[in-house]
Amino acid sequence: MIAPSILSADFARLADEAAAVSGADWLHVDVMDAHFVPNLTLGLPVVKSLRKATDIPLDCHLMIEDPDRWAIGYAEAGAHNVTVHAEAAADPVKLAKDLRAAGSRAGLSIKPGTSLDSVVDVLKHYDTLLVMSVEPGFGGQSFMPEVLDKVRTARNLVDTGHLKLVIEIDGGINADTIAQAAEAGVDCFVSGSAVYDAADPAKALESLRGLAAAAR
Numbered sequence: 001m002i003a004p005s006i007l008s009a010d011f012a013r014l015a016d017e018a019a020a021v022s023g024a025d026w027l028h029v030d031v032m033d034a035h036f037v038p039n040l041t042l043g044l045p046v047v048k049s050l051r052k053a054t055d056i057p058l059d060c061h062l063m064i065e066d067p068d069r070w071a072i073g074y075a076e077a078g079a080h081n082v083t084v085h086a087e088a089a090a091d092p093v094k095l096a097k098d099l100r101a102a103g104s105r106a107g108l109s110i111k112p113g114t115s116l117d118s119v120v121d122v123l124k125h126y127d128t129l130l131v132m133s134v135e136p137g138f139g140g141q142s143f144m145p146e147v148l149d150k151v152r153t154a155r156n157l158v159d160t161g162h163l164k165l166v167i168e169i170d171g172g173i174n175a176d177t178i179a180q181a182a183e184a185g186v187d188c189f190v191s192g193s194a195v196y197d198a199a200d201p202a203k204a205l206e207s208l209r210g211l212a213a214a215a216r
């Protein structure tokens with residue numbers, strides 16, 4: 001699965017930018033609050049408008065403080081998957097249950113420095129695990145291959161039936177890095193600059209999909 005990140009899109013033309021990647025499995029929506037991360041992007045009103053502008057399932061990645069307070073609004077707005085950060089959530093188990101009750105999948109993200117061990121007990125309540133392969137905040141950063149050990153461990157837990165979730169990776173995913181992430185066991189690849197900085201985003205997306213499929 002490929003989820004283009006709109007962080008690299010033209011924010012004044014989001015509906016057109018979504019249409020440009022109509023073959024995407026999910027559209028990754030980067031919500032940043034300038035507190036949890038040192039960058040500010042968009043919030044609930046934009047997600048509500050985007051929901052009406054595209055049929056691509058929205059994969060909302062909340063890089064915000066106090067997700068326990070704000071995340072449910074994104075589920076109620078029609079997001080397909082709402083991902084909160086383990087480092088920010090006060091009660092991740094309750095949050096996952098509330099997100100599912102509101103009609104969304106529940107996602108948990110971990111920054112590069114956060115271990116899988118520290119979240120493994122709550123992951124049974126989640127539908128997706130988003131492994132950050134850059135420090136969250138900005139697009140166009142270099143991929144951190146050291147996070148792939150977490151992906152391999154998560155893949156093993158899924159394949160042996162201990163967890164049931166989609167493994168996502170986010171940060172620095174491009175034609176040079178996607179194969180190693182696929183080999184490690186990633187299911188869903190978030191990619192911003194490699195898709196939206198390309199002359200033809202749809203073609204770039206399909207190329208990434210082919211490289212991932214070949215590597216699995």
Ligand SMILES: O=C(CO)[C@@H](O)[C@H](O)COP(=O)(O)O
Pocket residue numbers: 005007008028030061134135136137138139140141170171172173190191192193194
């Ligand atoms: O959440 C983030 C960054 O915080 C990502 O979604 C980036 O937007 C991915 O961009 P590239 O690394 O693919 O350019």
